[in-house]
Amino acid sequence: MQTLDMATTPLREVNATLQAAKDQTNATEWEVLNPRGSHAVAVGLDGPISVTVRGSTGYYTAGMNKQAQVTVAGSAGPGVAENMMSGTVVIEGDASQYAGATGRGGLLVIKGNAASRCGISMKGIDIVVGGNIGHMSAFMAQAGNLVVLGDAGDALGDSLYEARIFVRGSVKSLGADCVEKDMRPEHAEILRDLLARAGIDADPSEFRRYGSARKLYNFNIDNASAY
């Protein structure tokens, strides 16, 4: 285990070290100490390494991650794992706004709650939230899966494209063009796999599935009041 202590190591050096780790063969386990809410911690990683951040972080933790497994043993600020490409990001606590925004791949697990706009414009990422999510989550979500074990806030899935949403608790309201859909066996299988990968023990049959009604894909003046 290699250690980087942010009490004494500047952010630039922390990120440069972790970003360079893809070329090393004997240093795949890292821990980052004393993040103290720093922004942009462990961003732009591109290697099969494991990084554990011991403490809470600020904005954009693990932004644009590729391949790496990043765990935050604390809570994460806005935009955690934004535009993630692959790999796994686990937040042991809660996440702020825009978690997983525009993510294109990989798995983001938030064991606590996520604030508003979780999964905004997601493009293929899978997000599993152990608690509740805030309003306007999965806004304009294009692809991927958002799994919520708790409740969802207002306007879930507004202007949704092809992303799937699974919610076990209540949904305060659905956004424009987002509708509840049948949970067919293939969806239950996808959900079962996501829960297993996230390390969460839950029964897929307790969830409901939401997706796009696809009525707003092409502009029709008769739908103007939907916006």
Added chain:
Amino acid sequence: MTDQTPPRTVPRMSATFTPEINAEIRRAAATGIYDIRGGGAKRRVPHFDDLLFLGASISRYPLEGYRETCDTRVTLGTRFARKPITLDIPVTIAGMSFGALSGNAKEALGRGATMAGTSTTTGDGGMTEEERGHSRTLVYQVLPSRYGMNPDDLRRADAIEVVVGQGAKPGGGGMLLGQKITDRVAEMRTLPKGIDQRSACRHPDWTGPDDLEIKILELREITGWEKPIYVKIGGTRPYYDTMLAIKAGADVVVLDGMQGGTAATQDVFIEHVGLPTLACIRPAVKALQDMGMHRDGVQLVVSGGIRTGADVAKALALGADAVAIGTAAMVALGDNDPRYEAEYQALGSTAGAYDDWHEGRDPAGITTQDPALAARLDPVAAGRRLRNYLAVLTLEAQTIARACGHNHLHNLEPEDLCALTVEAAAMAGVPMAGTDWVPGRGF
């Protein structure tokens, strides 16, 4: 016999309800949808044509046009980037997406810009191999939609441009209608084929200048602090927006006036929201000066209606470090060429007025994803035309600068200018021609 017919009132057309307005009312009544088009504001607004250079005389002497050097180079990104970019000429190619433009058009822009020694820019659709491969210096846009965004492309870009706004539609997102969402475009943007794509108007993971500062930090950390980071804003409140972009950590501010084009948006947005380019420059320069950054830290790139070397020289004289061209570059490639007049007529338009770029039926093969139409544009020949045009812009600007006695385009200054109209004098902060009166500065 005398004519007993009494004099009659001559039919009088309304200056308010013009034939053009009435036609739009009839079109709206028939369809129920606003007009969507490409391009920038077409209305007459105060512009660079309303300014004149004074030239040299007894009080200052000119440089020999063919003998004495007039430098045109510009370096962008000197504030924080470890690898600033130096361009041979201060005329860059503005962001235009693959999707809005054909692959051949993007390749031609890269070829022309590279031959001329300047940069080109991606757009709201990600980076294509054609574009990267043919562009020596490529600016990668980070837009609200983040279509195709990935860290590998960030790293292989030469500079990064965070797009906050655009002159044609400040406060609005882009559009790409279903006709242009082909398989390739759909895959790049992770969208279903054939949908009417409406991009987000603001970024998904930040709002406001404090967040932007952190977003820029993240981009720098991902790219090792190598790349110049531009912030592009639409011309609305140029003084404050420039100041906030500087505060957020921008290396370069790109400022786009309302004549700047878009691939597609509502006509009402293009014509009624935002400021003319001329009105944007001096407030932005004042912000740079007030922050101690003008020509010494943060560079200013101005776009929106740049057509000639005179426009380039005037923008630089008012304080810009470089300009960007979009519409003019498309015209240089072959857009709206009269040789396609019969086809423009068949589309209900005419050469010079064709702006239904969103429909994807461009006879010139530029604003289309139709393979047959796109094949009409030879990227090598079109790139050469763009190179020629950029060379002419540069030569013209040099001609003016030498006539004003300057050995670098950046030595042009407001004192070299006067205005033909009160409006232009007020916006540009230069005297009315033949007077020493600058509106707003008293007598």
